Amino acid sequence: RITAAGGAGEVDGEIEIEAGTLIDEEEEREAVFWRLEAIGYRVGQGLAERFSRDRPRFNDTLDIIKFLCKDLWTLVFRKQVDNLKTNHRGVYVLTDNAFRPFARMSAEVSSQAVLRAQPFLWFPCGIIRGALAAMGITATVQAETSELPSAVFQIKTVPVKT
Amino acid sequence: MASSKASRLGEEVWKTRMDKVNAELVVLTYGTIVAQLCKDFDSDYIEVNKQLDKMGYNIGLRLIDDYLAKSNTMRRCSNFRETAEMIARVGFKIFLNITPTVTNWTSDGKQFSLIFDENPFADFVELPDDGRAQDELWYSNILCGVLRGALEMVQMQVEAHFVSDVLRGNDTTEMRITLIRYIDDELPPEDD
Numbered sequence: 001r002i003t004a005a006g007g008a009g010e011v012d013g014e015i016e017i018e019a020g021t022l023i024d025e026e027e028e029r030e031a032v033f034w035r036l037e038a039i040g041y042r043v044g045q046g047l048a049e050r051f052s053r054d055r056p057r058f059n060d061t062l063d064i065i066k067f068l069c070k071d072l073w074t075l076v077f078r079k080q081v082d083n084l085k086t087n088h089r090g091v092y093v094l095t096d097n098a099f100r101p102f103a104r105m106s107a108e109v110s111s112q113a114v115l116r117a118q119p120f121l122w123f124p125c126g127i128i129r130g131a132l133a134a135m136g137i138t139a140t141v142q143a144e145t146s147e148l149p150s151a152v153f154q155i156k157t158v159p160v161k162t
Numbered sequence: 163m164a165s166s167k168a169s170r171l172g173e174e175v176w177k178t179r180m181d182k183v184n185a186e187l188v189v190l191t192y193g194t195i196v197a198q199l200c201k202d203f204d205s206d207y208i209e210v211n212k213q214l215d216k217m218g219y220n221i222g223l224r225l226i227d228d229y230l231a232k233s234n235t236m237r238r239c240s241n242f243r244e245t246a247e248m249i250a251r252v253g254f255k256i257f258l259n260i261t262p263t264v265t266n267w268t269s270d271g272k273q274f275s276l277i278f279d280e281n282p283f284a285d286f287v288e289l290p291d292d293g294r295a296q297d298e299l300w301y302s303n304i305l306c307g308v309l310r311g312a313l314e315m316v317q318m319q320v321e322a323h324f325v326s327d328v329l330r331g332n333d334t335t336e337m338r339i340t341l342i343r344y345i346d347d348e349l350p351p352e353d354d
Binding site: 046078 | 183184186187190191194195197198
């Protein structure tokens, strides 16, 4: 659910609160992740369908990844991905050095800021996975940031069974 | 502020100061959120309306700051009629690039309608075909919450709800806004 209140109020005693909140926070984070990822997935599907319609057929997976890094990224984040790496065995690493949603986030204590910025990666993760799915690629997508405002997305494509 | 002047201000701010985002991205994202809410609440559309309103309210509480910063209007509206014009010609213009029509005032000047000739949220949208959504779901209800939240932050308690929606098959999309009261206690000192 969208609004999830911290569960600390229900338990007494400091230690209990501590442990209780930790588990709650973890669960809550997980729930938020799945929710945002799922919403992103559907948005990504729609975007890919709509904006790949009038272009020539894709040659291969790399072609699709490039479309993602250039066209779709520009559509969603108004800039292209800065760097694309691949191991040529189905893993692609996309680096955006100035990830748009992070642009105006300030880093008080940097470790805290990074942690609090993370949820903003989940919706985009879903968008990428959804867009790839719409173009015929099954993949897992993970994202991380070590320093704002950069973001790194790792795409692991699932090989097509023959 | 005269309404023609408000229109010019809205146009100017929209052109020069607003960061733009792809319209399709917005439409798809909003649509997905509504669809997800319908799923979460098992097609309890009354509850979905409530949730959308609540989300909007939380957006409005913050959006008013952006409105004031971008529009740079330093003076207060002199009455509720002027507020309505500013909402339509500046607020909606700068954030959604539309200008709904202000109309159907009650004689006490406390209640008016916004008629939406265009509604970017509703592009490509069809309501669920279950015989209930057409009567119960207010698809763009988030907007009511946005107005309620934004106006509350500038000392106006209002009530806002949709009374018709082209998505339901009505001829127009109309939102009704009622001023309940000015929140006196927190009035800032008068300038003039």
